[in-house]
Amino acid sequence: MGRPGNAQSRLIAMAMALMYVRGSTAVGVHEICPQAGVYKSSVYHCFPSKQARVLAVIDTYGDTSWAFGKT
Numbered sequence: 001m002g003r004p005g006n007a008q009s010r011l012i013a014m015a016m017a018l019m020y021v022r023g024s025t026a027v028g029v030h031e032i033c034p035q036a037g038v039y040k041s042s043v044y045h046c047f048p049s050k051q052a053r054v055l056a057v058i059d060t061y062g063d064t065s066w067a068f069g070k071t
Contacts, residue, residue: 008046008056010036016057024054 014036018027029043047053 007036007038007042011038011043011046011053012056012060015053016061019054019057024050024057 011032014032015027018031018035029040033040033043043053047056
């Protein structure tokens with residue numbers, strides 16, 4: 001864990017991949033971090049809330065239709 005590189009980009013990409021499959025409410029930090037190769041503290045440093053994380057995914061990928069449609 002703690003790979004060099006841009007942790008925020010990896011977190012957004014992994015959050016998007018997991019949220020696309022399971023919906024934004026079903027995905028937690030405990031799943032995103034290991035797959036993105038970052039520590040939990042990095043998530044809280046980059047995104048102060050789950051809403052901020054979801055909005056970052058939407059801003060990055062541009063399509064809001066899937067993010068809030070699944071539960």
